[in-house]
Amino acid sequence: MSGVLPTTTELRLVLPEVWLVIAMCAVILVPLVAPRNSRVLALAALGGLALAVLSLLRTLDLAGDYGFVFGGSLTVDYFSQLFKLVLLMFTMLVLIQWWIVSSRRPDPLDTPDFLCLLLGATLGMSLMASASNLLMIFIATESASLPSFALAGFRKRHRAGSEAALKYVIFGAASSAVMLYGMSLIYGTTGTLELEGVGRAAASGVTPLLAVGLLSMFAGIAFKLSAVPMHFWCPDVFEAAPIEVTTFLSVASKGAAVCLLLRVVGSLGAGTWPGESHLTGLLAAVAIMGAVTATWGNLVAIHQTNIKRLLAYSSIAHAGYMIMAASLICRTDGGSSSAAVAGPVLFYLLVYVFMNLGAFTAAALVAKDVGSEDIRDMAGLLRRSPVVATMLTLFLLSLFGMPGLGGFMGKVYLMKAMADAGAWGFLLIAALLLNTLLSLYYYMRPVYFMAFHAEPPDSLPLRPDLAGVAILVLCSAVLLWTGLFPARAADLTEDFALLQLVHQPAPPAPGTGGDPRGDEATGTASVSQAGSPTEGLGANFPVASVERGDLPTLDTAEP
Amino acid sequence: MPTLSQQASDAGLEQVAPLLFYAFALLTGLSAWAVVISQNIVRMSVYLLMTLAGAAGLYFMLGAEFLAAIQLIVYVGGTLILIVFGIMLTNKSPFAQLRTEPWEMMLGVFIAVVTAALLIFALSQTPMKAQGEAILNSGYDQVRAVGVGLLTKYLMPFEAVAVLLLVVMVGAAFMARQRARK
Numbered sequence: 001m002s003g004v005l006p007t008t009t010e011l012r013l014v015l016p017e018v019w020l021v022i023a024m025c026a027v028i029l030v031p032l033v034a035p036r037n038s039r040v041l042a043l044a045a046l047g048g049l050a051l052a053v054l055s056l057l058r059t060l061d062l063a064g065d066y067g068f069v070f071g072g073s074l075t076v077d078y079f080s081q082l083f084k085l086v087l088l089m090f091t092m093l094v095l096i097q098w099w100i101v102s103s104r105r106p107d108p109l110d111t112p113d114f115l116c117l118l119l120g121a122t123l124g125m126s127l128m129a130s131a132s133n134l135l136m137i138f139i140a141t142e143s144a145s146l147p148s149f150a151l152a153g154f155r156k157r158h159r160a161g162s163e164a165a166l167k168y169v170i171f172g173a174a175s176s177a178v179m180l181y182g183m184s185l186i187y188g189t190t191g192t193l194e195l196e197g198v199g200r201a202a203a204s205g206v207t208p209l210l211a212v213g214l215l216s217m218f219a220g221i222a223f224k225l226s227a228v229p230m231h232f233w234c235p236d237v238f239e240a241a242p243i244e245v246t247t248f249l250s251v252a253s254k255g256a257a258v259c260l261l262l263r264v265v266g267s268l269g270a271g272t273w274p275g276e277s278h279l280t281g282l283l284a285a286v287a288i289m290g291a292v293t294a295t296w297g298n299l300v301a302i303h304q305t306n307i308k309r310l311l312a313y314s315s316i317a318h319a320g321y322m323i324m325a326a327s328l329i330c331r332t333d334g335g336s337s338s339a340a341v342a343g344p345v346l347f348y349l350l351v352y353v354f355m356n357l358g359a360f361t362a363a364a365l366v367a368k369d370v371g372s373e374d375i376r377d378m379a380g381l382l383r384r385s386p387v388v389a390t391m392l393t394l395f396l397l398s399l400f401g402m403p404g405l406g407g408f409m410g411k412v413y414l415m416k417a418m419a420d421a422g423a424w425g426f427l428l429i430a431a432l433l434l435n436t437l438l439s440l441y442y443y444m445r446p447v448y449f450m451a452f453h454a455e456p457p458d459s460l461p462l463r464p465d466l467a468g469v470a471i472l473v474l475c476s477a478v479l480l481w482t483g484l485f486p487a488r489a490a491d492l493t494e495d496f497a498l499l500q501l502v503h504q505p506a507p508p509a510p511g512t513g514g515d516p517r518g519d520e521a522t523g524t525a526s527v528s529q530a531g532s533p534t535e536g537l538g539a540n541f542p543v544a545s546v547e548r549g550d551l552p553t554l555d556t557a558e559p
Numbered sequence: 560m561p562t563l564s565q566q567a568s569d570a571g572l573e574q575v576a577p578l579l580f581y582a583f584a585l586l587t588g589l590s591a592w593a594v595v596i597s598q599n600i601v602r603m604s605v606y607l608l609m610t611l612a613g614a615a616g617l618y619f620m621l622g623a624e625f626l627a628a629i630q631l632i633v634y635v636g637g638t639l640i641l642i643v644f645g646i647m648l649t650n651k652s653p654f655a656q657l658r659t660e661p662w663e664m665m666l667g668v669f670i671a672v673v674t675a676a677l678l679i680f681a682l683s684q685t686p687m688k689a690q691g692e693a694i695l696n697s698g699y700d701q702v703r704a705v706g707v708g709l710l711t712k713y714l715m716p717f718e719a720v721a722v723l724l725l726v727v728m729v730g731a732a733f734m735a736r737q738r739a740r741k
Contacts, residue, residue, distance in 0.1 A: 024726070113733040116726065117733070
């Protein structure tokens with residue numbers, strides 16, 4: 001009856017998460033014994049994150065042991081590790097941004113709380129990227145959401161902030177309830193909590209009850225993605241929250257939700273797109289949700305005058321682009337596999353991290369100086385601070401998708417993945433292109449005010465913080481690098497886009513090739529494609545697994 | 560130890576089990592309804608208590624004694640007390656009336672009817688069969704199975720929940736302090 005106790009290897013695979021927990025405890029406990037000092041605590045949090053990054057890089061040595069860990073609760077694979085790496089480094093940058101941008105030095109009484117909540121949310125998001133059973137998905141989503149609620153209302157005596165946080169809590173609680181209800185229906189109809197098992201059960205026929213359960217679960221994920229129609233919280237929260245929280249939520253929370261979506265959709269319907277599919281309806285619903293989300297975000301963004309609100313709608317639109325692509329993860333025609341979709345999405349996510357971080361940091365530097373987040377108050381910024389204005393323009397252009405910048409290449413790769421999916425993919429490409437055109441207008445409005453409006457007569461040159469400019473330079477360097485020399489980053493994301501979706505790698509079908517070639521030095525691994533769909537259940541799952549040695553699979557069925 | 564329904568049949572009282580089921584189901588359903596209809600927040604919490612207790616009864620009927628006991632201890636015993644405390648500490652008057660506008664009511668009824676229709680349709684179209692293996696029948700073994708599961712197969716969710724509770728506590732403490740200082 002007893003299950004499996006975690007092995008040392010498993011513990012090493014989750015060491016990054018363990019470091020996060022240790023850092024969380026440290027930032028709460030240290031103020032009890034030492035004098036309150038925000039700087040020390042911020043450094044402790046940064047140190048914890050740095051240790052997490054280091055231990056994460058060390059897990060790459062254990063790539064042969066990637067797979068399902070902790071009784072199938074988590075999946076550690078290349079995909080999750082790359083996302084976690086990006087997430088951790090992004091959180092470090094957000095911490096630095098928080099230090100620079102907070103208008104006055106952070107209140108020493110609040111610093112431990114802020115850091116603990118931020119690290120807790122990061123932990124939840126990194127679990128989201130790995131979660132592979134329903135229970136873990138729910139807990140991870142909650143671990144990401146609950147700290148975010150408190151973070152959103154972090155500004156004291158800020159009426160709009162409290163209101164937005166309350167809205168966020170109520171909306172989040174309702175969607176969690178819906179998600180949990182859906183999961184209970186899924187468990188009731190399939191008798192398993194494992195995503196893999198749910199996928200198997202779905203392959204043998206989606207009953208109406210299972211469909212309702214899946215839809216409800218997707219509603220919960222859609223809330224985290226702020227996908228239409230679950231997006232109402234997003235603009236209010238983003239506008240009212242402190243800007244570092246907005247930066248964090250706009251990237252980390254959505255990125256983790258995209259990863260979760262990829263894993264869930266991939267596990268559920270692996271190998272069934274689009275022919276004779278039991279999930280066509282569901283996947284089409286996801287794709288349509290993505291297209292509607294992108295369009296809605298872009299249309300509403302046009303009227304916005306608050307830069308944070310504008311970027312909030314822009315982030316809704318970008319989430320829409322990624323959802324559109326993620327809906328294609330199960331397709332098999334065109335000889336592609338989950339990596340062909342997960343790779344571009346990861347690339348997009350990587351670029352998106354830096355675009356949004358840069359845009360929000362630039363906006364924060366301006367807002368700190370001007371004292372307003374209205375884009376009309378950015379008038380004449382180009383003359384007041386050429387550096388910040390140029391950088392902000394660069395980030396906005398990248399968000400739009402200007403050739404030569406990372407955002408453009410991200411969209412190109414997404415479109416490439418869509419083009420492989422046949423007629424349906426071309427519809428998605430059309431939606432993406434149309435939306436890109438739409439978005440040009442509102443991305444250029446701040447630029448218009450910055451460049452062509454005269455500054456107020458009594459304005460002084462803006463003196464941005466050096467560390468703030470350093471973040472901007474870093475972000476724009478990454479955008480230029482990914483835009484001008486995308487091959488390297490694209491290879492990297494392609495190599496890492498290996499989602500482990502099933503316990504046992506399906507043996508390559510005899511005669512169909514699929515010879516596994518594992519390249520250990522660069523961490524590439526072959527993707528064995530499922531054979532003909534008539535070869536039983538196992539063949540319905542294209543396995544994107546690491547073909548290096550034996551995968552230690554936890555056989556949870558046996559005593 | 561056989562489940563309650565088995566015990567009932569052993570005693571030759573097969574008729575009692577369905578009666579009990581309908582009693583618990585009615586209690587759960589009607590008091591859930593009353594939570595929604597009622598306008599007084601204290602009454603709502605009392606009806607919620609009945610809903611939760613009714614659900615616990617259903618769990619007993621299903622042979623999930625451990626779950627039922629937890630439901631009684633945590634929800635009926637703990638959470639509800641917290642709700643009442645929350646009402647007492649936050650509200651100016653514990654008899655505050657919550658009114659809903661007619662259009663809100665209509666929207667709610669519409670959504671409820673659509674959801675119910677969808678669920679009933681889905682239920683009626685889905686062949687029901689027992690899924691998975693039934694966890695052990697005997698009460699003691701159930702606790703044992705849950706305990707072993709939490710420390711082996713479900714260790715990770717268990718730990719994650721522990722960390723989650725810590726974070727939530729920090730967040731709640733922050734919120735409470737914020738209010739106190741205003």
